[in-house]
Amino acid sequence: xxxxxxxxxxxxxxxxxxxxxxxxxxxxxxxxxxxxxxxxxxxxxxxxxxxxxxxxxxxxxxxxxxxxxxxxxxxxxxxxxxxxxxxxxxxxxxxxxxxxxxxxxxxxxxxxxxxxxxxxxxxxxxxxxxxxxxxxxxxxxxxxxxxxxxxxxxxxxxxxxxxxxxxxxxxxxxxxxxxxxxxxxxxxxxxxxxxxxxxxxxxxxxxxxxxxxxxxxxxxxxxxxxxxxxxxxxxxxxxxxxxxxxxxxxxxxxxxxxxxxxxxxxxxxxxxxxxxxxxxxxxxxxxxxxxxxxxxxxxxxxxxxxxxxxxxxxxxxxxxxxx
Amino acid sequence: xxxxxxxxxxxxxxxxxxxxxxxxxxxxxxxxxxxxxxxxxxxxxxxxxxxxxxxxxxxxxxxxxxxxxxxxxxxxxxxxxxxxxxxxxxxxxxxxxxxxxxxxxxxxxxxxxxxxxxxxxxxxxxxxxxxxxxxxxxxxxxxxxxxxxxxxxxxxxxxxxxxxxxxxxxxxxxxxxxxxxxxxxxxxxxxxx
Ligand SMILES: [Fe+2]
Ligand SMILES: [Fe+2]
Numbered sequence: 330x331x332x333x334x335x336x337x338x339x340x341x342x343x344x345x346x347x348x349x350x351x352x353x354x355x356x357x358x359x360x361x362x363x364x365x366x367x368x369x370x371x372x373x374x375x376x377x378x379x380x381x382x383x384x385x386x387x388x389x390x391x392x393x394x395x396x397x398x399x400x401x402x403x404x405x406x407x408x409x410x411x412x413x414x415x416x417x418x419x420x421x422x423x424x425x426x427x428x429x430x431x432x433x434x435x436x437x438x439x440x441x442x443x444x445x446x447x448x449x450x451x452x453x454x455x456x457x458x459x460x461x462x463x464x465x466x467x468x469x470x471x472x473x474x475x476x477x478x479x480x481x482x483x484x485x486x487x488x489x490x491x492x493x494x495x496x497x498x499x500x501x502x503x504x505x506x507x508x509x510x511x512x513x514x515x516x517x518x519x520x521x522x523x524x525x526x527x528x529x530x531x532x533x534x535x536x537x538x539x540x541x542x543x544x545x546x547x548x549x550x551x552x553x554x555x556x557x558x559x560x561x562x563x564x565x566x567x568x569x570x571x572x573x574x575x576x577x578x579x580x581x582x583x584x585x586x587x588x589x590x591x592x593x594x595x596x597x598x599x600x601x602x603x604x605x606x607x608x609x610x611x612x613x614x615x616x617x618x619x620x621x622x623x624x625x626x627x628x629x630x631x632x633x634x635x636x637x638x639x640x641x642x643x644x645x646x647x648x649x650x651x652x
Numbered sequence: 653x654x655x656x657x658x659x660x661x662x663x664x665x666x667x668x669x670x671x672x673x674x675x676x677x678x679x680x681x682x683x684x685x686x687x688x689x690x691x692x693x694x695x696x697x698x699x700x701x702x703x704x705x706x707x708x709x710x711x712x713x714x715x716x717x718x719x720x721x722x723x724x725x726x727x728x729x730x731x732x733x734x735x736x737x738x739x740x741x742x743x744x745x746x747x748x749x750x751x752x753x754x755x756x757x758x759x760x761x762x763x764x765x766x767x768x769x770x771x772x773x774x775x776x777x778x779x780x781x782x783x784x785x786x787x788x789x790x791x792x793x794x795x796x797x798x799x800x801x802x803x804x805x806x807x808x809x810x811x812x813x814x815x816x817x818x819x820x821x822x823x824x825x826x827x828x829x830x831x832x833x834x835x836x837x838x839x840x841x842x843x844x845x
Binding site for chain 2: 356357358360361362363364402405406409412413416419420423424426431432433479480484485487488489491492495496498499502503505506635638639641642645646
């Protein structure tokens, strides 16, 4: 399909760009096969593949606790949640593939360490209360972002997000329920819940991305309807929902400057340590190396399964031809 | 790095009488593998009663924009001499509304080429404007086993896993989380195991 991805040097670029932007303003979805700027495609591939990798790597910190879940009920919930995250990775790789990038190329980028994924998954899960806190705060932050992305102008990404959001709500609720129970439990349980909140609060705020003024892509992403809100807007929504709930549960938030602003109706937070964020993003977080090694090991150890399935498929094909 | 498996488009039917809807794709070595993977990826929640898979390269797709720009698609269908028509399944998307599914199965047409199938489809299914059309040769589609036994074993377990539904946690509130009966039951050992 010549000219499906337009570049500014195309003679009809300006005209087609105007049509494309008008479609987005009318609330139409852009679908595979439609004309789109090459830059729209590039931004989507970047965002969707990073998002897919985050779902896949996100299985690791929680998966580590499946064998140590305190009850059968909690174990079944955690297994189901980790399975869901694997599924989310699949939905998202599919959405990126509709833009003409192969799954193999994306996996290669992840395993080689070239691709980015969410900074949050480079923190360790130290106690069982981290599992509840991840559900409540990390999935809670992810939902705010994903609900916004469900409005995305690109059809396949939007559909993946709608499917994911429907499942994420369970992740959020089970985590919230767990932390609230511990907050009302024994002193030891309370202390464990508080310790988890203390460690995950700031990384949860950071995972929603740099401030708008430091986020050079935001303008074009919003204009093309890839994002419908900025990082700071999504972060504010997250804080406004979660801060009062954490405090109502009798837990504290590790931000001495956090306060409710009557005038704006917002919960205002103190300065975020962006040095830490950039350290983690650039590979120096507490768990970056381990996460990548775990992915590589899983890929290498699964090689025989892939070979066996391929051999079986070849045999079936041969048998079908012989008949 | 090893070479990836072929990609298969997946269609899911939520209940008898409802259309099969495109939900996404999976990579798999063969049709059986594709159907199993499709079930694991796209039917972890109710509802589902049937799934179809087809190799991605067997899917012929046009958006409204592509059709508008290709006048050849609106001409007459001219069968090659002596050729027999093929049955194509037709799928269509009609709304820009937020949705987790893409094109819906609307019916079948007989045609001599995918382009011919699209022309047939545009004429036959004109009750609503198509924003995206897919036509797929019927013989390339692999379907999950419709026997009751398979349908139950594939799709019923998801219904029993009520803890995956958000309603299960409806009673959660910051001030006073309610303990449900199931908490105790699970604590003692699950009744199903
Ligand atoms: Fe997820
Ligand atoms: Fe999640």
